[in-house]
């Protein structure tokens with residue numbers, strides 16, 4: 500039985516945290532934190548997501564707060580720095596927030612810029628981190644196949660680890676993967692896993708070399724583990740720009756994966772200028788620990804979202820709850 504909304508919301512806090520730099524077009528991140536019998540959980544679908552999509556995020560939160568954690572195979576998770584589409588002269592300052600990391604994910608293909616800006620950013624990251632660093636880029640599906648192929652050529656001198664979601668559709672990814680075959684440039688699927696009706700379609704089509712998996716949009720750790728196992732591909736665990744509570748959920752997934760060959764996108768607490776705990780999961784020595792996160796009462800108060808936003812998040816949770824399999828239909832008042 501899944502807990503009723505009143506139980507989920509009993510110890511809940513809605514927070515709004517400032518970002519160090521604009522990311523996905525926003526400068527603040529809102530999240531609803533739930534306090535379950537088995538720990539804290541985060542429910543933070545992006546504001547524009549509909550209720551059906553939000554329901555998967557809620558299932559993940561219920562699993563984290565009310566379910567049993569999977570067995571952990573490791574106690575620290577190596578992470579990458581995530582570089583938003585900032586101007587070149589801000590790159591050093593943003594990367595410094597992550598401390599010493601060996602891997603950087605560079606966001607590319609911003610609608611307001613061109614390939615030149617992406618090349619300049621990747622060049623600067625390579626210059627700052629040196630030849631040993633691993634650099635991957637994430638286009639969030641913004642390129643068509645020709646643009647992606649052109650970008651792959653332009654970025655080749657900087658020796659990329661992989662291209663994350665260069666194109667939107669599975670068909671395009673497959674076509675691009677064919678064209679890049681001789682280049683040894685792997686393709687990672689992100690949106691093709693977490694926003695697809697069938698998260699395994701991309702693997703079945705042979706359209707990706709690895710999967711990016713996120714706990715909340717995939718409906719929890721157990722489901723994410725099943726998807727990775729069935730896909731039979733290496734996986735990178737990533738955050739959705741979560742608070743440290745959500746990052747702990749990601750770390751639990753990363754700790755449970757049988758194999759973890761790539762640094763994970765779980766360093767994103769470094770992009771927040773405030774968090775809900777005195778001991779945030781910010782990267783240290785290129786990794787975050789696998790451990791429960793306890794929010795701090797004073798920080799929850801200091802970063803409480805305005806009352807109208809808390810009301811909005813509570814209503815959103817109730818609507819998402821009504822869409823969960825096995826939930827009772829909403830009462831007609």
Ligand SMILES: O=C(O)CCC(=O)c1ccccc1C(=O)O
Pocket residue numbers: 523579580581604637639689737738739740763764765767
């Ligand atoms: O993977 C990372 O390094 C951080 C997470 C990240 O990039 C991200 C954060 C919020 C929304 C989408 C994405 C994404 O990977 O596309």
Ligand SMILES: [Mg+2]
Pocket residue numbers: 637639663664689690711
């Ligand atoms: Mg991505």
